[in-house]
Amino acid sequence: MCAGQLPAFAATMVASVSSAPIRLEIDGREPEVQQLYGPLLSGDGHFTAMQVRGGRVRGLDLHLSRLSATARELFAADLDPSLVRARIVHAIRGVPDCAVRVYVYQPDDLMIMVMVRPPSVPPAGPLALRSVRYERPAAHLKHVGGFGQVYHRRRAAAEGFDDALLTDHTGAVEETAIANIGFFDGAAVTWPAAPHLPGIAMLLLAPLLPSRRAPVLLGDLPSFRSAFVCNSIGITPVGRVDDVSYPPDPDLMSMLAAAEAGIPWDAI
Incomplete structure (x- = not known):
């Protein structure tokens, strides 16, 4: 490429x-x-x-x-x-x-x-993520100051990745440039505890899944079976983060699809 x-x-x-x-x-x-x-x-x-x-x-x-x-x-x-x-x-x-x-x-x-x-649809995936050190200012807010995220997404794309995975100075995972990320160990989804934006999709999905919130370090990634990202556009599997690969996990994706299907649509 x-x-x-x-x-x-x-x-x-x-x-x-x-x-x-x-x-x-x-x-x-x-x-x-x-x-x-x-x-x-x-x-x-x-x-x-x-x-x-x-x-x-x-x-x-x-x-x-x-x-x-x-x-x-x-x-x-x-x-x-x-x-x-x-x-x-x-x-x-x-x-x-x-x-x-x-x-x-x-x-x-x-x-x-x-x-x-026009309406958006999620990519089929799986996604390749490039870890970068970047801590969003006021990470809990969905504010318009997104230069850092755009910059790191472009750098990741130039290296052949689909998105950037943001981490803090300790190597703790926060979120991707445009989505929340969850890691699956075969029993439960771990949502990273480092400062991040609580996305609406994540807030809706987490109560419907076996979930926990805990610190996730880059060194922990090989211990997980699979990973995925979610935002308002939808849910997409992650295929690798840097050199850590995640094979397809149809059980996880079926569980996520069933949970998403159970989220009601509200009349505006």
Whole structure:
């Protein structure tokens, strides 16, 4: 693979990010150019991402709670979940199947931006991950300051990997650049305990699986039978991390598929 060629997973994600939105609205209206200056230039905001099917989404209350809690932490402002919900409903009108991102900024009052794109599907995998040392600032927040993640994903892709696996200064696994990761030992899924973003998909899956949260060091990876990543797009098996290989694990993937199928879809 030449240095400029992206692996299949990375190419899929780049295409998803760069595809033109079906609709973009700020506070329920098509934005004026001047309204975009702040979001484009400030780098000060937060968001949540979801897949909508038939006008429904998994974990809607968790998405709304995430936005409200982060608005309080970042801006010391109250964000009305019912207003956010109304903005989403308005933006997806006539588009029952789509990918939605809701951004919140505070140029003066709180600003709600909703971007609607074509629906996304997870790659088939298995993924190859390249470990890197990078600790996301305010890792518990889904904020817009993602340069470090994008940088390390690009570096990983240039080396023939699909994504970067973020670790701290001790070698403790945190998450990938765009997803949570789980490791399976044949009995239970271990979710890394290092600082990370609690993804909605992980929050929905973990209670439905034999799960534990514990530190996972890079040196521990050979002790696991298999691994997978999950985010709003779906669940994908991991084939290797650096030089540690994980063979296909149909039992794990069947367990994950059954758990995911049990997560209800909420009407927006």
